[in-house]
Structures are given as C-alpha cells and as structure tokens.
Amino acid sequence: MNVRQDIHNSDIPVLCRSCEVRHKGVCGALNADQLVTLSKHSSKYRVAAGEELVADSEHVSTYSNVLAGVVKLSKMLSDGRQQIVGLQFAPDFLGRPFRTESSLNAVAATEVSLCSFPASVIERMMEEVPELERRLLKQTLNELDEARDWMLTLGRKTAAEKVASFLHLVAVNIDPEASVGRGPVAYDLPLTRADIADFLGLTIETVSRQMTKLRKEGVIEIEHNRQITIPDIGRLGLHANI
Amino acid sequence: MNVRQDIHNSDIPVLCRSCEVRHKGVCGALNADQLVTLSKHSSKYRVAAGEELVADSEHVSTYSNVLAGVVKLSKMLSDGRQQIVGLQFAPDFLGRPFRTESSLNAVAATEVSLCSFPASVIERMMEEVPELERRLLKQTLNELDEARDWMLTLGRKTAAEKVASFLHLVAVNIDPEASVGRGPVAYDLPLTRADIADFLGLTIETVSRQMTKLRKEGVIEIEHNRQITIPDIGRLGLHANI
C-alpha cells in the first residue's frame, strides 16, 4: 500500500517509489530522470534516538531528507548552556547549502528515518533544475518565519505560555489537519523534558511544573509522561497566546 | 566619487551608477540589460526614523533594497508585548517572496535610504535569472543563521551577556572589518533603549543598568546616550560570551 500510483510509475526509481515524502520535500521538484540520477547516489537509513547526525563545526558533505521522526538542531555556549534552535519533521531538508562547515548540531530526537545524498550531487542539480533551488528557497523562508516566531516566544512569553506554545507547535507539525479544526489531538512527545527546556529557554523543573499546571487545568492529558492528548487545540492556543 | 568604474559603465542605468550597494545586494546578480529593466520600475527614496515600511498582515506588493540606515523587523503579541526579530542593514533585501501577506512589521530604526521595485518585476526576473534566485537563497540562509544565533542569545544568555551581544552585533554590521581586528570601534547606536529592550527580550531599565555596568567596567564608552566607543572589541566579545 506504500506504492503510489503515478502516470509513469515504472520510470520512478525503486528507492523512491515507496517514499512517503517524494512529492512533498525537495524531491517534488524532480522529474523521473532526475530522480533516477539522484537516487543512484542516495541511501535510506534509520538512526536511533540520541544519535548525532551532524556535529557542530564539522565538515558536511551529505544532505538528507527527513522521512520520519524528529531531528533537533541545537547550539551551545562555551560553558555548556544549550539552546535548541529548530526541530525538523518529515519532509524537511537537512543541510546548509553554500557552506561546508556546520554552525549547529543535529541530533535525532526520536528514531529517525533519513534519505541521504552527497552534497555535490544536490549542488549540481541545483544548477540544472531551477525548481529545486526554488523549493529550497521556499523551505528556507518557511524556516526563517518559524525561527522568528520562536524568537517572539523565547523573548516575550511567560513559562506557561512557552510550554503551551511548544505543545501546540508539535501538535500542528505532527497532525497538520488538526490545527484548523477544534477536535482532539493526541501524540507521543518527541522530546524529553530536558529537550523541551532547551527548546524553550527554561529549566527542566519549570517545564515539569507548567505541564502539571496545564494538566490540572484540563488543557492537556498526560499518560506515561510522554503521551499527550489535547482535547481542544483552540483552548491550548489561548494558553499559548497565539 | 560615488560613480564606480565599470567596463560598460555607460550601459549602467543612471539610477544605479551611484548606488553603493549595486555589486553587493541582489542587484549584483544582474547584468547591464537586466539592471536597465529593473531600474525602469525602481525608485530611490528616504524615510525618517520611526516610519513604518511594512505593516503586519498588510498586503505587500513592493520589495526593496536597504541602501543605508537600519530597519527593524518586529512581531507583537495581542496584548502588546513586542519582540524585534531582525535588523536589516545595507545592502539587505527587504521582502518575503512567495507570500503576499507580511507576518511582521518593518519600521525604520534610523533614517533609511531605500531602492524599491514592484514585487511582480522581481518575481519575473527570478524566473529568468537563476543567479538572482541564488542570491536571495544565500541571503535567506544567512538571515536564518543569524536568527538562530539570536535564539541562543534570547533563550540562554544573561541580561549582561545579551546587552554585550547586541553591542557586538551592531559593531560587526556597521564596520565588518572591525570584527577581526582588535582595534577600537565607534558608532552611533541605531536603536533607542526601548528598541534594544525589544530586541533582547528585556526591559528598558535592565538594558540601561547593563549599559552603565559595561561603561563602569571600561568595556564601552558612552557619549550623549547614543555614541558608543568600543576600545577592544575582543573584550566585548568575552562579555557577550561569543
């Protein structure tokens, strides 16, 4: 059931046929021939939660698409204080064109499924396929919008609003349909309390207290620490001040 | 002395000949013919400090290059809390392709000189000139890097470090040479204390106290509230925890 029906499905590389994000990520810009070229140099693989994908200031020569799971992007000060500066969900593109040195750290927050390709191949195809470059520009602009939204959260929201904003953000990314409706949303938290704290610029204890507060107010339900149910996402939005 | 010597200077539009940023901003991607096309629809003008350039959720149909001065990009919560999410210096491009509705507010922080053109012209040229799209991608990637750097500042630095980081950021943007050397840097602050507070996620009073502290420690000198001298930018960097 994973195989999509395409007009020229037979031309589509085997690796790509069962790919859930083929039409969504940057690959959506490519035709069958271009997909063949790219897939020749691509490989899918899974990494466990906690694995480091890109080390800070490491030389990067491969890019990836996130097929499933969540990747956290973080920065650190010399004394160890850490800040998560972005979360990548499927079908996000992972990599920084025009710079071989990474300025941040990419770690799998959950088990992650990736499709990787050499940077050189993508860079060559960007020359040939303007639509590919355009997709990258669009994704980068979206990430910039998200980063700026989060700056407002980091700089101006209270701890309670920050935690609600985070739960809201994950809900919207895991279930894009949910954000519009008002029905219940349920998911497994992709991050530990420590990660959430690093994403929100708070401490573990403050995150824990605010989660408890939201639970007692009936805004969320929590089971086994990680399973979250949001009965009314609109109400959560109010607490997040969105 | 403003007129640059080019091989085909006579082909360069009059409007562009004296332009200080022509080779740096997105215009650097264009040849003489393309510059002529663009300049036919362009106009330079100045706006006073405090003028609004783009209102939040306003329909945007023109883009601009910043030729001189500083533009602040900000976001606001419904109750009035505000966060500046970016500063644009020359020769930055001002606008958000692929979206006609602005998600933020652009206000001149100082007197600003702009070169504006209709969005439709840029969008058409992006189709024809891949190098233009590439420049936009590069600028967007740089802005994303800066936004993420600032997220670390907002989420994890102390008030003292935040203020030092801000003074350092302005120094580097106003005098790009200065950042490498260790010599003194002097500039006029482009932002009021209120703006600085909104950029750092602090209050006016805290910004003022931290500036006073840096002054008393000899890290900076302040004259007439706005004129800043940094005797040793490396030392400022230490206080900023960079």
Place this chain on the structure above:
DNA sequence: CGACCGTTTGACGCAACTCAACTTCGGTGG
C-alpha cells in the same frame, strides 16, 4: 521658560532558577 521624551537610578516584588529529596519506570542480572 515649561512640557516632553529618552534615559538613568533606586526600592521592592515576583517568576523562574537552584538545590535537594523523592517517585516512577524500564532494563538487567543474580
């Protein structure tokens, strides 16, 4: 001159941090 704006300075309060104890849960091995 007085009104006003941007800024500084001081006194005080509180939201979030720190430190510490405790609980829960999954895994592991005797």
Place this chain on the structure above:
DNA sequence: CCACCGAAGTTGAGTTGCGTCAAACGGTCG
C-alpha cells in the same frame, strides 16, 4: 521472580535575576 540500578520526571523550599513602579535627570522644542 524480585532486587537493584540508572534515567527521567515530579515536587518542595529557598534564592535571585530581572521586572515593576516610581522619581529624577538632561536635552530639545515650541
């Protein structure tokens, strides 16, 4: 099977960095 362990999370008590409120200062403009 239970005992033990470490990792993750919760809860409480006390502290503190920054916010709030208030007053005063200096420059500018009508």
